[in-house]
Amino acid sequence: MEIRAISDADDLVAITDLVHEAYLPHSQSGLRYWGTHQTVDDTAKRIRSGTALLMLDEDQYVGIVIVRPPQPASAVPLYRQPNVWSISQFCVSPKYKGRGNGRKLHEKALSFAASAGAEFMALDTAKPAKGLIAMYQNWGYSVVGSCDWRPHTNYESVLMKRAISIRGRVGP
Helix, strand or coil: CEEEECCCCCCHHHHHHHHHHHHHHHHHCCCCCHHHCCCHHHHHHHHHCCEEEEEEECCEEEEEEEEECCCCCCCCHHHHCCCEEEEEEEEECHHHCCCCHHHHHHHHHHHHHHHCCCCEEEEEEECCCHHHHHHHHHCCCEEEEEEECCCCCCCEEEEEEEECEECCEECC
16 A cells, blocks of 8 residues: 555546545435535545545555644634644545554554644544544544534534644654
């Protein structure tokens, strides 16, 4: 597996298809994540909000995560904090789940943000997504608040945060 930053040569249609495929189980459970219905233009806009890291198996897109620096214009106060970076659009193709690929992609996102001077990583996910919340807690995140992205979604989100750099090493 290769993990690299997105380039102009990457196929945004195929990346959007990956996102739709990865978020399909959430849609089938009734959760309307933005990733379940975003357009290719939405994908491009979300990618421009930070640095998109892609996981590839040869030429096949396996996963994506967007690592975002502080977002001064965000409606979410946590995302505006100068020492807090965030991840969004984090997903792995269902065909590649259960092999540690999500963890590897997440670790690359943490390393990328730490190398840019970030002290904390934050994210949000659906409050009803108990499995995702438990996974993130296992990865060192704590619930620190909530936010609401409706009408792009149909649920309230939990905000989660963790430390990413302690004495030069990535960890909780």
